[in-house]
Amino acid sequence: MDRIRRWVQALFFLITNGYWNFPLTRGIYQGPLKVICSPGLNCYSCPAATSYCPLGALQQLIAGVRLSLENGQFFVGFYVVGAMGAIGSFVGRMVCGWACPFGLFQELLHKIPSPKFAVWRPLRYLKYALLLFMVILLPLFVVDESGFGHTWFCKYLCPAGTLEAGLPMLLLQPALRANLGLLFLNKLFFLFLFVAWSVVASRPFCRTACPLGAFYGLFSKIKLVKLRLDPEKCTHCQACHAVCPMGVRFNESPDDMDCISCLACSKACTFNAINLEVGGVSLTGQAPQRLRRIHP
């Protein structure tokens, strides 16, 4: 199953970054496909990107909401939130495990031989604060004299943007190097922080700082495709704890907001207690059973 997942990740990487003409044009793809939402974190200023990043688009719309309302346009993010919400309701954070290019990048970095460390669990709540403040509140309320806000998360933190767009654009358009300053150093710092951290810890950005993962995590209880625990079969052996790349203790919290449905726990469970279900119907095993007393 892990091999299938790797192929799916590679496929999504190629689909969302399918514009291979960029070395000739030295610019980004500007075709109509960019109206389609990328399910994972994939900067739309990346030269190869063929779809829009939901976080970037949402921040841009929120940052410009005053101006659009003044101009009689009601661009408040319905289209982007609708796409994000539909994906979240359908598969939730399964996107992180199967379709996010930056998630794949972190997994590959983690394969580098090195001492491995756990991620401090309270840090998992940081991403919800980043979603609330850097993606929604700050772009909405901190505006310049013209009434336009900033894309705070993209501008000051997003390491995917630096890796996929900032560095490639500097290579493709050397004239841009004259504009480099503290802002770019700050972005480079976060990129190197998460690259180094990914080598020694599993998916640190997904677990601590990804607002898109935080948004998809909100759908953990209601999403259509999810993992299900059969309490009758579970022996609490904790085999699922050891293999989870997100540090989820599946037998203790089957609807954990950090579960990326990578199926590593399902494979590790020798008691077949963890199954994939779609809309309540089990796909990979028998449905969980419960005992019901029938009173005569």
Place this chain on the structure above:
Amino acid sequence: MTRKKVRVVKNDQIRIVPFAAIFFFLLLGAIGISLGEPSRVLEQATQICLSCIGIG
């Protein structure tokens, strides 16, 4: 004394909530389309936002 019968029941029940949520968000997206939001998204996504990627 009557013995209670125990029967094993499979717990496969279709969940409605995910379908309702997907429908709600698709409806939200459709409202966005009717307002012309995709053209704004396309306009943003086809331009390089230098400040957004730390340059400038």
